[in-house]
Amino acid sequence: MGKKAFWHSSSHVMAQVLLEIYPKIKLSIGPAIENGFYYDVDPNGHAISENDFPKIESRMLELARQNHNFKMRQVSKKDAIAFYKKEENPYKIELIRNLQDGDITFCNHSNFTDLCRGGHIPNTGLIKAVKILNIAGAYWRGDENSKQLTRVYGISFPKQKELKIYLQKVEEAKKYDHRRLGKEMELFTFSKKVGAGLPLWLPKGTQARERLENFLKKAQQEAGYEQVISPHIGEKGLYVTSGHYEKYGADSFQPIRTPNETEEFFLKPMNCPHHCEIYNSRPWSYRDLPKRYAEFGTVYRYEQSGELHGLTRVRGFTQDDAHIFCMPEQLEDEFTKVINLVLYVFKSLGFEDFTAQISLRDLEKKEKYIGSEENWEKAEKAILNVTKAKGLHCIIEYGEAAFYGPKLDFMVKDALERQWQLGTIQVDYNLPEQFELSYIGADNSPHRPVMIHRAPFGSMERFMALLLEHTKGKLPLWLTPNQCIIIPIGEKNKKYSKKVLKLLKKSEIRTQIDDRNETTGKKIREAEMQKFHFILVVGDKEEEAGTVSVRKHGGKDMGKMKIAEFVDLIEGNDSFRTELFLSS
Incomplete structure (x- = not known):
């Protein structure tokens, strides 16, 4: 709760500054999230720019140092709507109208007022370090048919040292972000068309x-x-019975219509109602x-x-x-x-x-x-x-x-x-x-x-x-699709590489050949990036001796091995496989 209150309070200060710098914007919502906070705003003609991030941070800290108290106050629903009509803010008005009748709560600090349920630190003075992280597009209330807003992300801390540590972690984490690793290792992708x-x-x-x-x-x-196995869709009545429609219907994908106007299907949001019907298919x-x-x-x-x-x-x-x-x-x-x-x-x-x-x-x-x-x-x-x-x-x-x-x-x-x-x-x-x-x-x-x-x-x-x-991308050997890759040094070594490939695949070792017209050094660097556990380099000497030069991920040279010896290394040596597993 402490972090949430801290970051939610910081979002109020950021909203205040955004209004100062971009006077025509319209505020919508600004919650705390797992790491920091954001505020969704309608730019309303303003071009919110990353170039302004230092200015936003500086002004937020300036306001924070003024030790403004966060004060909650209750107002009637009628007065709350009147306040935002004067502000010409349709987003806040929609939020208020969707709230249950009764008192609405506002939060004041400095000369700024925002619609808020509460959960704040005592005053702005506790905010000692601020970083605006990035901006992104976000549809109002998650509805792609609604207007696209600008989401401004930030994070704050009570000490400058904590921000420094966090930013260092961010830089380190970027190296092993699963989105980056997934692309480098060719595991998954996304498509705007899909x-x-x-x-x-x-x-x-x-x-x-x-x-x-x-x-x-x-x-x-x-x-x-x-x-x-159950289908990907189900009739609306299934989810009404389970209670999922009442709880999540508004946040589900739109109903699937069929030529029969009386039918209404939904993409299933969970499997449990289907399994209940499987159980119900016979007496027990x-x-x-x-x-x-x-x-x-x-x-x-x-x-x-x-x-x-x-x-x-x-x-x-x-x-x-x-x-x-x-x-x-x-x-x-x-x-x-x-x-x-x-x-x-x-x-x-x-x-x-x-x-x-x-x-x-x-x-x-x-x-x-x-x-x-x-x-x-x-x-x-x-x-x-x-x-x-x-x-x-x-x-x-x-x-x-x-x-x-x-x-x-x-x-x-x-x-x-x-x-x-x-x-x-x-x-x-x-x-x-x-x-x-x-x-x-x-x-x-x-x-x-x-x-x-x-x-x-x-x-x-x-x-x-x-x-x-x-695992920083180095999946366990039994799991990874990238167990080993064969790199022929020259054009004339490709035939031998294919022979090695055939023998390894016969032993169900997941292997491929990189026979592109690139330098051996570049191929090795890219194989390292794709997290292959083993790189097998083959040239004239290896071909003559019926061996492969084995290089372990991370650069360790394991020397030349007979193909059967390499197969035993992966398949037959449990302690080695355990070592690989624990070190991955």
């Missing part, structure tokens, strides 16, 4: 993604999961439970354009989703098994530094959630019992639960220490009621199952993004 936030997986990225999927599928199979006995349905299901959510960020925040993503339907007395045991699976996945891929977060209801805003008090208490108690018995150190966050149930989230930090949710496990007593799910108990009477939602990766896109940054 649409913002809709990644296209290239052949190498698809290979890595499929290997990740197979890794989890094997673990799931051993744990008793059954794979299912208590002897059949638990049922564990798993699916790598692609879902679609309309994120605002300004919030899209590489693979970490997209509009179309694939969840490694599964739903467990069990008896209440099986719940804690099943939840424990899912924790074990998530920990296995994290440990296998090097994510051992994570935060476990128990996400519970906001008890002051119970209207946000569906279901009975009794069911919520049982679900929350189950998570608390299991994590305590497991000895899993957790933090508790109120207000972060899903609308249908509490959850256990596994949070991982990126290079800029922004937290991202990867794995998640959720307890749900409510969707089984919404869909009238049942099983016949030992007493020969119908009973309601409990549902566990789980996704160890979270989504394939976000997991891959953080894995790339975590």
Whole structure:
């Protein structure tokens, strides 16, 4: 809350300065975000320029030093609208009209007033360091049919030293930003013609993604999961029943119309309603439970354009989703098994530094959630019992639960220490009621199952993004599409290179040849950039001896090896593969 209050307060100061420098702009919203803050403004004829960033920063610090207090005040809805009519600001008026009737809160500091719900530091004097980071386009309320606004991003700190450290981290993080690595390693791309936030997986990225999927599928199979497939769309009634339409309908993609005017479909925002219907396709006995349905299901959510960020925040993503339907007395045991699976996945891929977060209801805003008090208490108690018995150190966050149930989230930090949710496990007593799910108990009477939602990766896109940054692009040898590359020194060595390629592929080693008409040095530099684990250089001497010169990623020369020896190096030496895995 401290950082959010600090950065939200800073956004007010920035808005004040933007109005000074660009008097005709119209303010809309200015929230705190994971790292800093932004303010969306209608330029209204002004050309907001990066050249003005130093001027904005200087004036913000000047105002901050004047120690203006942040003061909240309540006004009636009528007076609030009148204030912004005078300001000729349609954005604030629309926001106010969409608020519930009653008092509206304004925040004052200096000679500046803004519509605000609160959450501020005491005064501007605490702001000692400011950096305007960049500007971007953002549609009003995320609607591409609305006017495009200008989003100004900034960050602030109570000490200049903290800003300096942050900027150093930014520069370091740029080297290993997954967007940059994805391009260099030819893993994924985006296309304006396809649409913002809709990644296209290239052949190498698809290979890595499929290997990740197979890794989890094997673990799931051993744990008793059954794979299912559900469609990418569903009738509106499905999401009305689940409650997702009421909660997220306004933020979903527009309905899909068919020639039949009575039909209304949506791109599915989640897989759980579909899995409920799979469970409901036949009757079940208590002897059949638990049922564990798993699916790598692609879902679609309309994120605002300004919030899209590489693979970490997209509009179309694939969840490694599964739903467990069990008896209440099986719940804690099943939840424990899912924790074990998530920990296995994290440990296998090097994510051992994570935060476990128990996400519970906001008890002051119970209207946000569906279901009975009794069911919520049982679900929350189950998570608390299991994590305590497991000895899993957790933090508790109120207000972060899903609308249908509490959850256990596994949070991982990126290079800029922004937290991202990867794995998640959720307890749900409510969707089984919404869909009238049942099983016949030992007493020969119908009973309601409990549902566990789980996704160890979270989504394939976000997991891959953080894995790339975590490993600095050097994916584990078993996972990477770039295991090795063969570089012939001269034209006459190409035939031998193809022979080596054939032998390595026979051993299922992922290999390619770089036979371009470029210098060997340039080819090696580009292979290093693409994070090939091994570079095999072949020239006349290697051809005569039936060997390859092996160079490990990072420049280590491993000398000449027979092809069979190199195959053994990758396939047969477990300790070497472990060393590669741990060092990646």
